[in-house]
Amino acid sequence: MLKYKAAIFDLDGVLVDTAKYHYLAWKRLANMLGITFTEEDNERLKGVNRMKCLDIILEIGEMSLSIETKHELAEKKNSWYREYIENMDSSGLLEGAELYIQQMKSRGVLTAIGSASKNARTILSKTGIIEAFDAIVDGHMVQNAKPDPEVFEKCASLLNVSPIECVVFEDSQAGIEAAKAAGMKTVGLGSKEALKEADFVFANMSEIDVPLF
Numbered sequence: 001m002l003k004y005k006a007a008i009f010d011l012d013g014v015l016v017d018t019a020k021y022h023y024l025a026w027k028r029l030a031n032m033l034g035i036t037f038t039e040e041d042n043e044r045l046k047g048v049n050r051m052k053c054l055d056i057i058l059e060i061g062e063m064s065l066s067i068e069t070k071h072e073l074a075e076k077k078n079s080w081y082r083e084y085i086e087n088m089d090s091s092g093l094l095e096g097a098e099l100y101i102q103q104m105k106s107r108g109v110l111t112a113i114g115s116a117s118k119n120a121r122t123i124l125s126k127t128g129i130i131e132a133f134d135a136i137v138d139g140h141m142v143q144n145a146k147p148d149p150e151v152f153e154k155c156a157s158l159l160n161v162s163p164i165e166c167v168v169f170e171d172s173q174a175g176i177e178a179a180k181a182a183g184m185k186t187v188g189l190g191s192k193e194a195l196k197e198a199d200f201v202f203a204n205m206s207e208i209d210v211p212l213f
């Protein structure tokens, strides 16, 4: 009998190496606006939707802009980001990710993507793993951004399981908070300092050694 029935994966920074491209594109935008934006600041952007990321950068720069200008800037960032991921393929998958998903599937575990990104489906197609998921919830499908639990609650409901039967794999503080708010078990991927609130933390998916499923 399985302890948990479903594995819900965040995409950026968990399965694919896109966090660096988000950072590069935001850094480019911050430079254009004359705002100093560091890698440490960038931790606050992980898992957070596009407009909220822009708001955080503007807050760092103590700048306030009209909603029209903000939409233009967010669009500009996205076009740079899409250029960076243009040639992405399966080599963009993070260490251990594909193998872990296949192992879970062969054990009968349900799988889902719970991502804030509106580019999630493009990336899943480019890297060739889109067929591996029983449900995909992306940035087009939620009203409330992480740390709100909506994205993960929607995954559980699409998979027809209860939240306590789900394990969430996340690289961001906002995502761990969202998963906990949904009442789910959490596995952090990245550094222990940044992901203190997670139930378990591993450097990458090839290091996961707890028998969750």
Ligand code: BG6
Binding pocket: 011, 012, 013, 022, 045, 046, 047, 048, 049, 050, 053, 078, 115, 116, 117, 118, 119, 120, 139, 172
């Ligand atoms: C998350 C990333 O997965 O998606 C964030 O961690 C990003 O950094 C967010 O801002 C939204 O992505 P997109 O592709 O819709 O701009």
Ligand code: MG
Binding pocket: 010, 011, 012, 013, 014, 046, 047, 170, 171, 172, 175
């Ligand atoms: Mg992420």
